[in-house]
Amino acid sequence: MTRNISPSILSADFTNIREQIDAVQNAGATRLHIDVMDGHFVPNLTFGPFIIKQIRELTNIHFETHLMIENPDQYLQKYIDAGSDTVIFHYEASTDISRDINIIKKNNVLAGIAINPDTDPNLLKPYINQIDYILVMSVFPGFGGQSFILDTLETMKRLVELKEDREILIGVDGGVNLKTIAEVYRTGIDIVIVGSGLYKADSINDRFRDLMNVS
Numbered sequence: 001m002t003r004n005i006s007p008s009i010l011s012a013d014f015t016n017i018r019e020q021i022d023a024v025q026n027a028g029a030t031r032l033h034i035d036v037m038d039g040h041f042v043p044n045l046t047f048g049p050f051i052i053k054q055i056r057e058l059t060n061i062h063f064e065t066h067l068m069i070e071n072p073d074q075y076l077q078k079y080i081d082a083g084s085d086t087v088i089f090h091y092e093a094s095t096d097i098s099r100d101i102n103i104i105k106k107n108n109v110l111a112g113i114a115i116n117p118d119t120d121p122n123l124l125k126p127y128i129n130q131i132d133y134i135l136v137m138s139v140f141p142g143f144g145g146q147s148f149i150l151d152t153l154e155t156m157k158r159l160v161e162l163k164e165d166r167e168i169l170i171g172v173d174g175g176v177n178l179k180t181i182a183e184v185y186r187t188g189i190d191i192v193i194v195g196s197g198l199y200k201a202d203s204i205n206d207r208f209r210d211l212m213n214v215s
């Protein structure tokens with residue numbers, strides 16, 4: 001598998017966001033993970049389309065927007081228009097999964113579904129031919145810097161089996177750092193989201209390289 005780290009800007013220093021994005025791009029990142037929280041689906045609030053649109057002005061890097069919001073169908077278009085390249089909504093938050101995938105795909109944006117650590121990955125089977133991306137939460141969403149939930153490694157392996165040779169990316173999000181990343185790579189998933197384990201390092205460049213090269 002090709003290793004691919006998607007930095008989560010949730011842990012970035014927003015007083016210096018241009019430099020913080022440049023730092024991960026210079027280190028080799030080709031995508032950026034953007035965590036949107038609504039204070040309902042998760043007990044925390046972050047930012048919305050207004051901020052994403054402004055960050056879009058700074059870079060052409062692939063934006064994967066992770067919506068931790070209730071009733072995603074009401075807001076998908078706003079996040080698409082803000083410049084997302086992939087839009088990911090939560091299985092647990094959607095009232096009609098196929099409808100929500102279609103809203104995204106008709107805009108020529110890649111569609112992803114995120115599942116919480118206690119959601120059965122087999123529930124995604126009916127949608128497997130419609131989606132471009134599956135995000136496995138390895139913490140309960142809401143905050144950066146939480147501990148990796150080891151049981152979710154089985155979910156990742158199951159989804160790698162389930163996708164067979166389809167062109168679906170599988171990402172993992174939460175608690176991935178120098179200690180946990182080797183196990184994550186071994187599951188065969190495609191994208192590893194890292195927030196605090198990258199942005200809180202003394203050198204973002206060195207940490208990115210170390211995370212890529214862990215054996």
Ligand code: DX5
Nearest residue numbers: 141142144145174175195196
């Ligand atoms: C959790 C967020 C994650 C988080 C990852 O609700 O979805 O993307 O930023 O951060 P770390 O790597 O610090 O767990």
Ligand code: ZN
Nearest residue numbers: 033035066173
């Ligand atoms: Zn996320």
